[in-house]
Amino acid sequence: MENKKSRVVIMGCESYDNELVYEKLKAAIDLLGGIDQFVSPQERILIKPNLLRGKKAEAAVTTHPAVFEAMIRLLQEGTYNRLSYGDSPGFGAPASAAKESGLAAVASKYEIPLKEFSHGQQIDFFLGIGTKKYDIAQGVLESDAIISLAKMKTHGLTRITGAVKNQFGCVYGLNKGMSHAHYPDVRSFSKMLVDLNRYLSPKVRLFVMDGIVAMEGNGPASGKPVPMKVLLVSDDPVALDATFARMINLDPSFLPTLTYGEEMELGYWTAENIELLGEPLEKFYQPDFDVVRLPVGEGEPSTLSALKVVQDLVIQRPVVDKEKCIGCGVCQESCPVEKKAIRIVERKRRKYPLYFYNRCIRCYCCQEMCPVGAISIKTPLLGKLTIYKNKENLPAK
Template sequence: METVSIIKADSYREDLTEKITKLLAPLGGLGAFCKPGARVFLKPNLLMPKTPESAVLTHPALIMALVRLLSDQGCKVAIGDSPGMGSAENVIRKLGIFEELTRRGVEIVEFEKGVSWKRFTKAPAFERRFNNLELAGELLEYDQVINLPKLKSHGQMGITLATKNLFGCVVGHAKGRWHFIVGRDTHAFARILVEIALTVNAGLHILDGIVGMDGNGPSSGRPRELGFLMASANPVALDRMVVELIGKSPDQFPIFAAARELGVAGVEPDRIILEGGAVTEFQISDFEIPGRVELDRFANRLFSNLYQRLIRQRLVINHQACINCRKCEAHCPAKAIRIRKRVRIRESKCIKCCCCQEFCPVGAITLQDVWTAKLLRKITMGLS
């Protein structure tokens, strides 16, 4: 059985050190994961320079509460990520905690050194599909990795939680390459996300669900007051319980099919113990995720042209909101975006990785159904 812990937390102004302590108690406490003197790496969501109120990033109050607890335990703490825009330091400065981290001796690490997965000797054995996977070598210098994801909707994967947050352990320049290689197939992309999570083998995952994001996530959605923190040693189990809370079917999220394919525990809710309360106590209504109509991989290949024209979703530009900053063009791994007077996405080249939507600073790009996809979804819902 896998254990997931949950606790009510309505505000970042609460004593989050106390909240984290109570949250981790059913898991054995922080000491079960980090011994005194251990070198601990914190991996929050540092997607891009945004304010805490945007709900795009792991909240600085949660980060600092954990830093204080680890420091009190005598741990040597570092923090970092591979942001899609800017550096980890720039994002941390925007969050307003750079000075306090520096004062406490917390090192801010930029992921720059990609190394083979074979160097990650603590990873469990499993059947790998992506043997040329490289991850941030800086992680190898630490005894423990603590993953600090933010609960958000996501254009490509539906939702981004603990498993998806570890994609940030891929060094920046390689992210676009992986998006290009597997981005057209969400099942394949989910598979690489699970392989990354298994390889990094973070010992603890603490989800920031005090204020999350739904709608046009992960950077331009609607901040939602959700009111909880969640933790587990198993990222898939944590993700699975969040899906229970938001009342969605796991079939909407390819991450679980990939985890099941790899034999990862935590996919089935009846094999998960939720400590801290029942699902009904934390239920989230009307959580909006980008709708997806997924054909299986065989149908996708066999009816590729039909799928592209009639069923597959489109990334749509709001030209009135667009500021012509060209960030979408810069972040498109498929080179499907061209800008003359206006932004244009070439459907024949677009792989639906949603990088343009993710990094648009003004939320001018959204993932939308074509009418046939809407019809198919209604038919599917009627049959279920």
């Protein structure tokens, strides 16, 4: 990889007022040379938001409609008219997720079609290091250029979800869930994400992270909305995510999506290789942001005793709050392992999930997909007393 600094723009934005977001996003992209540096009018441009599931915009689960609209306006004013949008939600149909989140109304206003993200084709990526095959959505395959609109959130498996992970939505339908079964530990999963970005890199030209209101805590779908009042923009997803990590006092070296991202020549995470433009990072620094400040992968099965019973007593695991649980069965449906690690049982006329932790691969799909936030990731008592002791608030670098 050419030894050239990656540029990340930090642009403050106080609210989701449509005009304010448009002005701030335009100013941020202008600092990188303008939108013409990344796409051309003859290209079929796909705008790829984060549409994890159908949720109202104020829940901070999805890319906010104001950010989506600002990007459309910038492109259409530049005579970019071959536009479309789409994403593959973790649960539910793309059209329903777009409608619930408010993106469909914006797209209709500007006559932007929703592309096909429920079906696609398997492709070969011979340069892949972690994997060489992907099931890519038809809407992605039919595009020439992609602009990725990520959401600033925490994530149970990868600590954060941002620019790198946003491309996971280019894998269509249930194939995303099956990826967790094929790559059952966080390191192999992270390599798969980096390879996916490497495959898509000729198309994905620009990354925007919506951090005006972010999500902390039990992300990426059941956490707490928290104002960060910032937009991050870059053409390097690794550098962008590393900047987000530093902003919340999380050491970027803890995140395999970033360390593998630099190692596999997707981008840079080290501070000396990143040039920050716009406003100073310190202005948006939130050291108390609720995120696990523990190296990703520490305490996973490969680093512990070979005895599975010991592993299950110490490593983090999904736990259900029976008072919140509505017994819908989404957790069981989203579990990617062949012999389900979750079974819905009925006790005293109430349904709730029963976990078989000896089968659980700790992908946390159940926690991610729970529609009512009844599942969270907890550390067993023995784990708190051993590998996780005093490590959850390590300072960032």
